[in-house]
Amino acid sequence: MIEVLSSSALATVQDPGRTGSLRWGVGTSGAMDKLALAAGNLMLGNDADAAAIEVPVFPFKLRFGEDCAFALTGADCAARLDAQPLMPWWAHQARAGQVLTLGLPQGGAQRGSRAMVCLAGGVDVPVVLGSRSTQLRGAFGGHEGRALRRGDVLRAAGAGRACATGFGLVPPALTLPLQVDGVPAVRVLPAAEYQGFEEASRAAFWAGEWKITAQSDRYGYRLAGEALRPLAAMEMRSHGIVPGVIQVPHSGQPIIQMRDAQPSGGYPKFGTVIEADLWRLGQAPIGSRIRFVETSWDEAVAALDEVQAWLDKVGRLVELHRSAPRKN
Known part of the structure; x- marks a missing residue:
């Protein structure tokens, strides 16, 4: 106990x-x-x-x-x-x-x-x-x-x-590092409404740093940076969302859905943080800054394989330690 x-x-x-x-x-x-x-x-x-x-x-x-x-x-x-x-x-x-x-x-x-x-x-x-x-x-x-x-x-x-x-173990932040210009980064797949935003906003999303604001928790991370502007107002019905989805409310400041996110929402979806990088985002402190890296479906799948390979290696190391003879 x-x-x-x-x-x-x-x-x-x-x-x-x-x-x-x-x-x-x-x-x-x-x-x-x-x-x-x-x-x-x-x-x-x-x-x-x-x-x-x-x-x-x-x-x-x-x-x-x-x-x-x-x-x-x-x-x-x-x-x-x-x-x-x-x-x-x-x-x-x-x-x-x-x-x-x-x-x-x-x-x-x-x-x-x-x-x-x-x-x-x-x-x-x-x-x-x-x-x-x-x-x-x-x-x-x-x-x-x-x-x-x-x-x-x-x-x-x-x-x-x-x-x-x-x-x-050596922490995964050291064995699986991902940074852009010294700033922690996560990989993102463009989502359904990505093309509905201005070209300058799309470019700024990838080029800029984004601050994780104090209005962030297990439900979602609210970010601060250059506002993302749509080509035209987008009114959408509520639709299914999952952790990692990046939605853009009327303020233009993105919200990343986290583990306690509700399962539906009506804001436009700009992108999705890939499953293999959600642990990085989960460890990002409030007030810190992050960068986004555009990725592809194949690269996202390969990243999952990389994480699983790290866990497989951990499993082998643990088994070796358990089977090693103990000194009396």
Whole structure:
């Protein structure tokens, strides 16, 4: 068991996401950085759909009520177990009574914004519509359908289970870098209404930097930059959307739909951040700047293959560590 010792950290229980429910008006939810979640689960030998704690606001503290292996992935938060500093992207062992503290994210240009605390066996909460992810708007899933708060107690499904620990990974931000002129970037496919915008606006979208404003959260990222102007006013009926879709409201300032996005919307679709890069966007801090890189369908598929190849390599490295002889 673990006990949450922090208030107002907006931490939630998340797994890879709730698929297959869009037709009922239920969004996907899930980890903002699914790559960090997948890697943490691999390190602990968890099922691929195991849930973890996603932490976007710091400091964050929890107490282990029993011995439990855990992995820290995502943002480097200068973590400590009691007074002992911990490596990020590393598998650790906690003893009953120890307190895990996550501080402010570190890393300069590589700084992330969300940490994943993965527990042996995953966070044990009920499955709702095929997922353990918290759906904040619908107030279901996760732990009582809400963000965690001080005093909440969660169970690790594999607490006490023997796990290989004391090893770690090179973060994907270093092994799969993507920047333009030193600014973090994501790849985008032009969407249905792309050609309905002025040529100068289309050029500015790719050439400029875009600030992630304070009006950004798990539902969507509101950006600030040169306004995108349509050739003519576009009035559209609501239509299906998914995480990654970039919509342009009347202000001309784009909104990128994120994991808690509603499943429909009526604004014109300018582009879509490819699935392989959504983890990069999920780690972009509020107030930071990003660039967009135009890509093709074939390049988007190849990028997914690249991410899977990285995860396959992680799986092999973890297996090698588990099978290595231990010194007495």
